[in-house]
Amino acid sequence: MEGSVIVHEEEEADVCSGVDPHEDEVDFATTAEVREAIELLSSVDLRRLRMAAAHCLAGSDYAKSDDLINEATRRTMDAAEGLKGRRWPRSVPFMAYMVNTMKGLASDSRGSAKRRDTQSMEVLAPEGFSAEEALGALLQRGRRQTGLDTALVDRQEAEEIASAEERDLAAIDAHFASDEQIQYLIMGLKDGMKPAEVLDVSGMTQTQYDTAKRRFRRGLDKLFPGRRK
């Protein structure tokens, strides 16, 4: 299963069955089909999936590729059971679906202190109470202080992520400082230029542009080895 299909629109947020007016027109996979798709992934597919997850980590709350893949799998299984989650349309190749789901999850995880609190409450909630009920009760109890705490945590989290993104960008610039073609590529990507515009400005051929893009992707894999495992 080669990964030639990629959708640029990020996967939509978690959805529940019955809320999408067009869901009857789309055929979604069952839990058995999701599990079968996992078994059918080749060794190269799995390598590609892990590398894709690694590229999605920047600016997200996920520390490791496997964490993100694990979460995407669970959300897909949830939705296949009719619960809140990410639904895999049968018409979309599993690999492309997983990559887009991971992109969406990584983006959604940014500044997710409240979600982490809810996940913690799933463990702590008394029997008969949902995590939201228990969390709501505790938040209500200390609502004044918690409101301030939450705002502070959100702000600190946003500052940390922004700082991490700035560091990543600086590291990328430094790593590719000696490769002029990649510098043109990065400049074009950052400025939202079309490839043809980059070719025009840089004097690169299409082949040189494509190989620069390949070197860039390979360079990123090596630049952030700690979070690429």
Next chain:
Amino acid sequence: MSPSKHRAEILALRDAALEDLMATSDEELLREATADGDDVEAQADALRTTMRNAAAATLREHAAAKARQQTKPAARPGIAQLSIEVIKRLVEQAFQQDQSLGLAFRSGKRQSDEDWRSLYADLVALRKIDPDANAD
């Protein structure tokens, strides 16, 4: 430069890397793995196990949730059904059983009814009050 600009740049670079990754053939990825000295099969086995376990764990959780739903006791009295006198009595009993709770709430004499209801909900959530017992 603003954080949103950084964010947009990171996403643009990410998308370019992903685009190239998805356009790379299986053969080329294998060549890269060999060049990097990676054991593709061992890494694949580990990730497949991770995904397999995630899928199985989700199914187990769904089954457990269904089982809990089926054995759920009859509807317990909601807080709206309890009089403020009953709520006060239950809260005071909880405080008597656990002195440390009183430190946060004092004697309760100057609290509003809404504070009592809120505290009751907190104590139920903390399992200091059993909502299925003593509600009358």
